[in-house]
Structures are given as C-alpha cells and as structure tokens.
Amino acid sequence: MGWCTGESARWPRIAATFPKIWAIFAPTLMSSRDAEPLVELRNVRKAFGKQMVLDGVDLSIYPGEAIGILGPSGTGKSTILRIISGLILPDSGEVWVAGQQRTAPITEQPNPFPINLVFQQAALFDSLTVGENVGFYLYQHTRLSPAEIEHYVACSLDSVGLPNIAHLMPSELSGGMRKRVSFARAIISTLLEESGGRSLILYDEPTAGLDPIASTVVEDLMRSLKQQQPQASYVVVTHQESTTRRTADRLILLYRGQVCWQGTAAALDETDNIYVRQFLSGRIDGPIQVAT
Numbered sequence: 385m386g387w388c389t390g391e392s393a394r395w396p397r398i399a400a401t402f403p404k405i406w407a408i409f410a411p412t413l414m415s416s417r418d419a420e421p422l423v424e425l426r427n428v429r430k431a432f433g434k435q436m437v438l439d440g441v442d443l444s445i446y447p448g449e450a451i452g453i454l455g456p457s458g459t460g461k462s463t464i465l466r467i468i469s470g471l472i473l474p475d476s477g478e479v480w481v482a483g484q485q486r487t488a489p490i491t492e493q494p495n496p497f498p499i500n501l502v503f504q505q506a507a508l509f510d511s512l513t514v515g516e517n518v519g520f521y522l523y524q525h526t527r528l529s530p531a532e533i534e535h536y537v538a539c540s541l542d543s544v545g546l547p548n549i550a551h552l553m554p555s556e557l558s559g560g561m562r563k564r565v566s567f568a569r570a571i572i573s574t575l576l577e578e579s580g581g582r583s584l585i586l587y588d589e590p591t592a593g594l595d596p597i598a599s600t601v602v603e604d605l606m607r608s609l610k611q612q613q614p615q616a617s618y619v620v621v622t623h624q625e626s627t628t629r630r631t632a633d634r635l636i637l638l639y640r641g642q643v644c645w646q647g648t649a650a651a652l653d654e655t656d657n658i659y660v661r662q663f664l665s666g667r668i669d670g671p672i673q674v675a676t
C-alpha cells in the first residue's frame with residue numbers, strides 16, 4: 385500500500401472538470417503526447433541503505449514539455465534527476481531514453497540525445513576561461529575543430545544574453561553571469577545537428593537563494609531557451625512557488641518517493657488533492673509529515 389492515496393489528476397479528468405483549461409492546453413499536450421516519450425521511468429525504486437527514497441515512480445517526459453517536480457525536502461526529487469541523467473541507476477524498475485532501455489550509468493552507456501543537469505551553484509572550472517567552460521563537453525566528447533567549438537560557444541553564450549565574454553575567467557563574473565554561463569554550458573550540446581533538436585535539461589533548484597527579481601530573470605531565461613528550441617524539454621526541481629508557476633507546464637508532486645498528484649500549474653489551484661492543498665498552504669497537519 386503506497387503512501388499517496390489521494391486521487392491523481394489525470395488529463396481526461398481535467399478536460400471534464402476544467403474545459404477552459406483543457407481548451408488552452410490540449411493542442412500542446414496532444415501534439416507532444418502523439419510523439420514517443422523522450423524519457424520514461426517505469427516503476428522505479430531506489431534506496432540508499434535502508435532508506436527507500438523512490439518507491440515505484442512512473443514518469444514520462446515528452447518532447448517539448450516543461451515539467452516541474454515539487455515535494456518536501458528529502459522526498460527524492462534530486463534523485464529522480466540523477467536517475468534521468470544516468471548518474472545513478474535505480475535498484476529496480478526501468479529507465480527508457482529515446483526508446484532505448486538504460487542498463488548502465490552514463491559513463492558506460494551514453495544517452496542518445498543530450499541530457500544535461502544544471503545545479504543550483506554554477507560549478508564552473510575556475511582555471512578555465514568562460515569559453516573553455518562552455519565548450520568543455522565539445523572539447524571532451526567530439527572531434528570538432530577548435531574553430532567550430534568557438535562558433536558553438538559563441539552561439540550558446542549569445543542564447544543566454546552574454547555575447548563576447550568567452551575570454552573572461554569565471555572569477556571576473558557576477559553570480560548571475562556565472563549562472564547564465566552554466567546554462568550556456570548545459571545547452572551547447574543541444575545546438576549540435578546530431579541532437580536533432582531533441583534535448584532535456586534538468587534544473588535542480590535553479591532559483592534557490594535568489595531574490596525575487598533575480599529569480600524572474602532566471603525563469604525568463606529558462607523559458608526563452610526553450611522557445612528557441614521548441615522540441616527541447618526540461619524538468620525543474622524547485623521549492624520556489626514563482627518558479628513552479630512560471631516555468632512548468634505540467635507539475636508533479638512527490639512525497640516519500642511516490643507521485644501523489646500531477647496536473648497543470650492552473651490545476652494546482654483548483655485541485656482538492658489533500659497533498660497539494662497541504663503542501664501549498666504550508667500547514668503542519670495533514671497527510672504530509674515532515675521531521676520537526
């Protein structure tokens with residue numbers, strides 16, 4: 385018996401309950417769902433020691449989707465990102481990437497299209513220039529010439545609104561610029577022709593610790609990068625409500641390693657799902673129990 389016994393909001397139910405919302409979102413959702421999922425997790429379980437962290441997660445990510453994962457601390461959100469990216473494998477269940485089952489970590493079985501993790505901290509290499517940081521993947525994993533890599537680096541930096549800074553060192557940048565550079569590094573492989581426009585960026589708390597205006601800038605950047613490549617998808621894990629509402633088309637609420645609810649950002653306010661209601665209100669009493 386799972387922890388989450390609340391009823392999941394499913395698309396047909398939304399269509400019946402919120403016809404206006406459905407009318408707005410249906411064209412996008414139906415077109416993306418006609419395609420094969422980019423990534424599928426099927427009944428994924430993962431424990432660390434005796435602690436069961438993911439307890440039977442099913443999740444499909446379709447081309448062009450922007451998904452937000454919400455949930456209390458320690459409930460397995462980052463673990464899902466690490467499994468999707470191939471950094472770790474589940475203990476059981478299946479992970480499918482572009483129709484291929486993943487059977488080994490990313491170091492042994494490369495993803496068929498770019499999947500990049502962007503962390504809260506920019507985590508740039510301080511001894512490399514901005515250009516070398518952004519082009520790092522291409523220098524390491526492709527046979528492109530230095531001139532070609534410089535071209536992609538310039539395109540990528542342009543996309544994040546930072547042209548002409550490839551020669552600078554990370555220490556010369558502000559915190560906001562470092563974050564943008566980390567985004568440029570994440571998207572560079574998606575610019576390559578062989579990616580076929582398919583890509584998945586996994587943002588782990590991209591606006592944590594930022595003031596509301598800086599958060600808006602980052603949220604706008606995430607949206608703008610996706611608009612530049614309509615088939616690009618992303619998953620964002622966040623505790624910031626503004627980021628949830630402004631960046632995700634489909635939301636997933638995770639609790640104790642299980643999906644308790646999923647639906648649109650608009651449906652979040654309408655649902656009577658007890659997990660969603662408690663989570664958004666921040667009440668202590670309810671089915672979600674956290675260590676105090």
Ligand SMILES: Nc1ncnc2c1ncn2[C@@H]1O[C@H](COP(=O)(O)OP(=O)(O)OP(=O)(O)O)[C@@H](O)[C@H]1O
Pocket residue numbers: 432433437455456457458459460461462463464
């Ligand atoms: N490599 C690891 N070894 C042992 N325990 C781990 C490891 N990685 C994660 N955990 C544990 O798994 C649980 C889930 O961690 P995870 O980072 O996925 O949660 P989260 O939902 O992203 O939390 P938060 O919102 O606080 O970032 C936590 O209790 C964490 O301590």
